[in-house]
Amino acid sequence: MTPEEEERFKRARKGRNVVLGLVLVGFVVLFYAITIARLGG
């Protein structure tokens, strides 16, 4: 793997991890909100 390819590899992996992290945080917030909504109903 050339340095450029390694750079691309790392960038793609980092991008995926950041987006996956944001999605997970989003689901945590969503499930919290759903729980409150269901308990309130």
Next chain:
Amino acid sequence: MNSTAAPTPQALPAEWRDFFALTKPRVMSLVVFTGLCGLLAAPGHIHPVLGFTAVLCIAMGAGGAAALNQWWEADLDAGMKRTAQRPLPQGRMTRTDARDFGVALSAASVGIMGLAVHWLAASILALSIVYYAVIYTIWLKPRTPQNIVIGGGAGAFPPLIGWVAVTGDITAMPLLLFAIIFVWTPPHFWALALFVQTDYAKVGIPMMPVVAGERATRRQIFAYAIVLFLVSLVPWWIGGTGAIYGIAALALSGLFLALSVPVAFRRSAVEDRMRPEKRLFAYSVLYLFALFAALVADRLILGQGLFA
């Protein structure tokens, strides 16, 4: 693993943008809109958080089904100009990644819908995913020129699911919303198929203009436009909506029918610019947005919706 081998595109991890592209975001905008309209037009009340969750699940289910569709059709997509740039034909992602992503997204959407809203809405969502990914994509699309009619059924589910998420039961109104999109899809798509030189024939997908000919396709567009005109008015006739929707449906569907007439009774010449077909296609998209917006407006203004 041979470390001296030249790295293939598959060796790189797919970018998140490719996973996002796999969900067909442009199709999803119509899915989200009609699903939201079904939810807003339904009688009854749903907690805003649960309503948001329902629409999110509809979008996730559509995205998962789209990913499964591209997993299955990667070889076909590679052979057509319109789809050759997708992540799988381009080798930016492995097929198993696409399949797993589609399955995970679909399963999550059904599970969350069931837990947050209720299991009737979740069951219909599951049915719609299986319908699109299996019955349509894998089974019938490569086998019959009626594939667009059948595929229209998949696109017709969102407002039904949105409505049922609120009411918890299936009545005539959500089934009529389903019927409207179901009948709208063939003239919408065949108008496009008449002026876009698709290469479906090349990859062995039997599209109507290729199989039955241009003349038969034009007549069928007109036939569906007549049925659409009638079906779109039924919600008003049965008292499911008020006059706002009724008058809007009359005007919008009347114009749809009027625009389909020149398409139905002409033949394209050599070097034809296909103006009537392009006009009908462009209008058909606007039509669906406007009709569903009118449905919601009717509910909010005349019904017992937000302002009651």
